[in-house]
Amino acid sequence: MFSWKGREYDVLVIGAGFSGAVMAERFASQKGFRVLVLEKRAHIGGNCYDKLDGNGIRIHQYGPHLFHTSHEDVWSYLNKFTEWHPYEHQVLGFIDGKLAPVPFNLNSIDAFFPESHAKELISRLLERYEFGAKVPILELLRTDDLELKKLSEFIYNKLFLNYTCKQWGCNPDEISPEVTARVPVVISRDNRYFHDKYQAVPSNGYTGLVENLLAHGNIKVDNSVDATNLLSLKFSENTIIFDGKPFNDPIIYTGMLDELFDFTLGELPYRSLKFKFEHHSCEKFQPTTTVNYPNDEAFTRITEFKHIMPEEQTNLSVGSTIVKEYPQDYSRENPSKNIPYYPIFNDENELLHKKYLKKLKKYKNLTLVGRLAQYKYFNMDDAVKNSLDTFSILKEKL
Numbered sequence: 001m002f003s004w005k006g007r008e009y010d011v012l013v014i015g016a017g018f019s020g021a022v023m024a025e026r027f028a029s030q031k032g033f034r035v036l037v038l039e040k041r042a043h044i045g046g047n048c049y050d051k052l053d054g055n056g057i058r059i060h061q062y063g064p065h066l067f068h069t070s071h072e073d074v075w076s077y078l079n080k081f082t083e084w085h086p087y088e089h090q091v092l093g094f095i096d097g098k099l100a101p102v103p104f105n106l107n108s109i110d111a112f113f114p115e116s117h118a119k120e121l122i123s124r125l126l127e128r129y130e131f132g133a134k135v136p137i138l139e140l141l142r143t144d145d146l147e148l149k150k151l152s153e154f155i156y157n158k159l160f161l162n163y164t165c166k167q168w169g170c171n172p173d174e175i176s177p178e179v180t181a182r183v184p185v186v187i188s189r190d191n192r193y194f195h196d197k198y199q200a201v202p203s204n205g206y207t208g209l210v211e212n213l214l215a216h217g218n219i220k221v222d223n224s225v226d227a228t229n230l231l232s233l234k235f236s237e238n239t240i241i242f243d244g245k246p247f248n249d250p251i252i253y254t255g256m257l258d259e260l261f262d263f264t265l266g267e268l269p270y271r272s273l274k275f276k277f278e279h280h281s282c283e284k285f286q287p288t289t290t291v292n293y294p295n296d297e298a299f300t301r302i303t304e305f306k307h308i309m310p311e312e313q314t315n316l317s318v319g320s321t322i323v324k325e326y327p328q329d330y331s332r333e334n335p336s337k338n339i340p341y342y343p344i345f346n347d348e349n350e351l352l353h354k355k356y357l358k359k360l361k362k363y364k365n366l367t368l369v370g371r372l373a374q375y376k377y378f379n380m381d382d383a384v385k386n387s388l389d390t391f392s393i394l395k396e397k398l
């Protein structure tokens, strides 16, 4: 048990994003623990945070978040905290002046190749892959079929190469293959971006959903408190110091792992983004929610929010809000670049992460969850699943 501002708590959760909020909810409802959540931002929800803009359009402050999952446990768990608006994400890529479906699929082939050549390519693909197969581009590039090799080079050069250079600051073969495999070539005419069983957005927004997760009477959320200023690890004694005192209660940490260790082993690299929101007076700005610009612009994609929940917008004549995403390096010193969005996956960074994990083992009451702390490219459902699974293990021990 520990005290904070005159009240007593049993567990400390650092960060009020999806991962931290699920952990807080589980501890409060399943263990009856009193939970203190410290969040450095003025709002909850982490990078899923959304809100209505001045025009009554729900925007995602930190870029588009579209929920999709095939995990039954995640779906049934979240259903206790929100109603859903059915939504299946669609993306087009702007390539050589044309718009074609992304992930690249059989319809995309039709968009770029003359009819007879497209037919030939599709039949060659179907000879090798089952209808509906999803083939990572780096795998398709290794094909021994000469025509399919040319097709894969076209897709690689036109869709992946420059987008990945912009997004990650390096070529696709310099980051983990899992990154480009998130958007495989799809051997079907299914134009949806995701193929999971459940696809929807929370009817009252992600902020509303996280608010409900944190609404339990045992949970207290303190915003605008940067816990890393209060927390330090005393290496010589393997003790955690919180607010000037040794801390022996459970801590769930969702922030950056290198920061927790005061960067003693070096910095774990992240990629950041700059978002440019624009409001246009037109009814609709583009044909789908997201249009990717692999080659033509400094931004990677434009997302138009009105496509996601048109029903929510009461005044349909107000125009439309879009956001452009400009990838940039992360820098903790520079306030315009200091939000870490993506861990950068390569062997060197994985190694450094593992070194930090080794150090962490000594602190038995400290548990890491989430994209930043675990240095993993979690989708929202992965983050929820990971927190649920971590709690299942912890609850037996505490």
Ligand code: UDP
Pocket: 093, 102, 159, 160, 161, 163, 164, 167, 179, 180, 181, 182, 183, 292, 294
């Ligand atoms: N990607 C690409 N071109 C595209 C879409 C994706 O090269 O048109 C690659 C790029 O490396 C990107 C990765 O696939 O970072 C994963 O894309 P996803 O849409 O999953 O990224 P997120 O929405 O997480 O930013």
